[in-house]
Amino acid sequence: MATPLAVDQYSRFMAEMFDERAIIGVSTVGQSFFGNPAHGSKTIYSPDSKVVEIDIIRGNERIGALIHRGSVSKNLDNKDTQTQNFSTFSRVYPLGEEVSHINADQILSRVAGENPYQQMSRIDRMRMLAREHHMEHVRRFVRMFEYLSWKSLLEGKMPAIIGTTETDLIYDFRRNSGNTISVSVPWDDAAADILGDIDNACDKLRENGKVTPNFIFLAGDVAKVFFANETIQKMSDVRGFSFIVAGPNNPVPTNLQPLVDGGAVARGYIFTPQGRQLWIFCYNDGYTDSTGTFKTYIPSGTAFLGYYGARCDRYFGPAEVLPPTSQKVAWYNEIFGFNMLAAPMPPNVKGGIVNPAMFYNDAYASEDGKKIAIRTQTAPIFATTQTDAFATLTDLIGVNS
Amino acid sequence: MITWQGPGTLYHKGRTFKAGDTIPAGILSADRISEFAHKGKLKADEVKEFKPEVEVKPKKKSKAKLEEEELLKMIEEEA
Numbered sequence: 393m394a395t396p397l398a399v400d401q402y403s404r405f406m407a408e409m410f411d412e413r414a415i416i417g418v419s420t421v422g423q424s425f426f427g428n429p430a431h432g433s434k435t436i437y438s439p440d441s442k443v444v445e446i447d448i449i450r451g452n453e454r455i456g457a458l459i460h461r462g463s464v465s466k467n468l469d470n471k472d473t474q475t476q477n478f479s480t481f482s483r484v485y486p487l488g489e490e491v492s493h494i495n496a497d498q499i500l501s502r503v504a505g506e507n508p509y510q511q512m513s514r515i516d517r518m519r520m521l522a523r524e525h526h527m528e529h530v531r532r533f534v535r536m537f538e539y540l541s542w543k544s545l546l547e548g549k550m551p552a553i554i555g556t557t558e559t560d561l562i563y564d565f566r567r568n569s570g571n572t573i574s575v576s577v578p579w580d581d582a583a584a585d586i587l588g589d590i591d592n593a594c595d596k597l598r599e600n601g602k603v604t605p606n607f608i609f610l611a612g613d614v615a616k617v618f619f620a621n622e623t624i625q626k627m628s629d630v631r632g633f634s635f636i637v638a639g640p641n642n643p644v645p646t647n648l649q650p651l652v653d654g655g656a657v658a659r660g661y662i663f664t665p666q667g668r669q670l671w672i673f674c675y676n677d678g679y680t681d682s683t684g685t686f687k688t689y690i691p692s693g694t695a696f697l698g699y700y701g702a703r704c705d706r707y708f709g710p711a712e713v714l715p716p717t718s719q720k721v722a723w724y725n726e727i728f729g730f731n732m733l734a735a736p737m738p739p740n741v742k743g744g745i746v747n748p749a750m751f752y753n754d755a756y757a758s759e760d761g762k763k764i765a766i767r768t769q770t771a772p773i774f775a776t777t778q779t780d781a782f783a784t785l786t787d788l789i790g791v792n793s
Numbered sequence: 794m795i796t797w798q799g800p801g802t803l804y805h806k807g808r809t810f811k812a813g814d815t816i817p818a819g820i821l822s823a824d825r826i827s828e829f830a831h832k833g834k835l836k837a838d839e840v841k842e843f844k845p846e847v848e849v850k851p852k853k854k855s856k857a858k859l860e861e862e863e864l865l866k867m868i869e870e871e872a
Contacts, residue, residue: 570809572801574834576820585806592804786801791828 399508409505414527418534419655419677420743422541422689426706426774427745428650433777434705437749442484444707444773449478451602483563485709485771486552488536490529494521496762515727522728522755522766527738529768530751534741535679537750537772542689544704544774546696546784547572554682565776568600571783578693578790580617586624591666593697593783601780603699607648608662608670611690614788615659615674636662644671648700654743670697693789702781709771711752724755727764795826795837803835 427435438444499517506512506520536554544550548567556562573593577584590608597605610618618624619638627635638660644652648671652658659672678688690696716724716732724732732753737746752769776782797803799812805820816835827841 569799569812570802572799573809574801574803574829576803576805576825577822578825588806589804592807592809784801787828787832787834790824 406507411504411524413524413531414738414740416740417655417677418531418738418741419538419675419689420534420741420745421651421654421656421675421677422538422545423534423706423745423774424650424654424743425545425700425702425776426541426704428704430647431701432703436705436707438707439710439752442710443482444485444709445480445482446705446775446777447478447480448777453602481565483773484552485707485773487709487712488533488770488772489712489767490532490769491765491767492525492529494518494525494764494766518727518764519729523730523736525766526728526730526735526753526768529766530735530746531738531741533751533768533770534738534746537746537774538677538689539679540772541774544776545698545782546690546694548776548779548782550774563773563775565779567776567779567782568596570596570600571780573783573785574787575785579614579621579788580790582622584621586618586621587627587662587665589785590662590670590695590697591664591668593785594664594666594668594670597698597781597783601699601702601778601782603702603778603781605668605670605697605699605783607651607673607700608695608697609656609673609675609690610659611688611692611694611788612674612676613692614695615672617789618672619659636660638672650743650745651700654745693787695785695788696782697785698782702776702778705775705777707773707775708750709773711754711769711771713752713754713767713769716754720754724753728755728766795821795835797835799834801834803829 425431425433427433436444499514499521502508503512503517503520506517512520539554540550544563544565548565548571550563550565552561552563571593573589573596575584575589579586579589594605597603624636628638644658648658651673655677656673656675659674661669661671663669675690676688678686681687721732730736732755734748735751735753737748750770750772753767755764755766757764795816795818797810797812797814797816802812803810803814803816810816821829823841826835826837829835830837830840
């Protein structure tokens with residue numbers, strides 16, 4: 393048992409607590425692709441169903457047929473026009489859960505930020521701790537949302553369990569394999585044809601996704617070699633042509649503003665030799681994985697481009713707890729000081745696109761009344777519904793170059 | 794013979810190689826072949842040994858873990 397500390401005789405002033413958890417920005421760049429009403433994307437809450445289903449009709453760009461007059465109608469190219477040829481995707485929701493405990497003994501000690509002479513009551517301390525636990529759960533889940541969003545964006549697949557290779561536990565949004573491109577010559581090699589590689593990816597997006605891309609994200613190491621490339625620098629310097637404009641004097645168009653609000657940095661824009669205009673973004677934010685290693689959401693050696701306007705839906709499934717009774721809601725409110733059905737959100741989550749309806753909060757006390765657990769659950773699926781509207785360029789940095 | 798396995802495709806100056814396509818000689822450097830072979834993205838008859846210049850060092854153990862291991866070693870020696 394710890395020996396209580398003697399209070400010295402100096403007079404003192406207790407400064408306001410510094411809680412770094414509340415300062416570190418929680419980015420939402422990847423999440424901003426999903427559920428944006430301006431893109432026709434949906435945010436769907438289904439608290440009572442275990443499975444979500446969606447029907448998808450793939451489009452094409454065929455042209456109408458001309459036939460000889462007087463001929464009988466026939467099956468053209470052995471393909472009738474089918475307007476209802478669709479696929480149904482059915483998926484069981486994943487489950488995210490964070491639990492933390494408050495002990496009866498713990499609330500007899502001073503909590504961080506409590507003035508030693510403040511004489512806080514046990515319930516006040518419990519409320520303070522519960523609020524901190526809840527906020528931390530939400531911040532972790534928002535980072536998890538961001539991780540899942542980027543998995544879905546970069547690979548067209550989202551894991552139901554982080555790190556799994558089990559195909560049954562991966563939501564596959566069936567992206568065309570042509571949209572994931574390795575380049576033969578890495579971009580840090582002087583012989584690289586960076587603009588040619590980008591134009592090829594744009595061709596694939598036009599062909600497979602029927603879209604014209606309007607942005608490109610460069611991983612930190614890729615951005616470094618991109619702006620250092622001799623051809624890129626030459627193209628940036630052609631007066632009157634403005635092939636590449638890099639610099640801070642480029643306020644992004646309003647339709648791309650959510651990317652900046654979420655934490656991305658706009659570096660300028662590029663006109664490719666074939667005539668596409670792409671806004672260049674960098675995004676170096678990341679998360680700490682289960683082994684304690686910091687990882688960026690966009691992996692090293694990767695560029696990601698596509699059409700910011702493609703439909704990407706987000707689904708939030710049910711909790712895995714019994715439905716709360718009105719007594720439980722009142723009890724939760726009394727002991728923690730906030731409503732479990734509309735809990736407060738951490739102010740450091742960027743972008744304003746995360747809301748309390750995405751989380752389920754509850755608590756349960758131990759039988760001996762010495763401990764209480766605070767639990768938060770969430771069941772998100774970030775679906776790149778119009779999945780071929782995105783392409784990923786990989787292996788852009790050579791291991792030995 | 795070099796065969797592209799994926800995932801995804803390989804792009805080289807206007808040519809796209811899908812999974813199962815044979816990549817002609819001269820497209821990929823020896824380093825690039827060994828890099829892709831190491832990642833399982835292609836199969837090649839002859840692959841240069843994969844040696845990244847930056848060696849990935851094993852993660853440094855924490856002081857507590859080292860002390861714990863030392864203690865266990867001492868207990869084992871005593872027993």
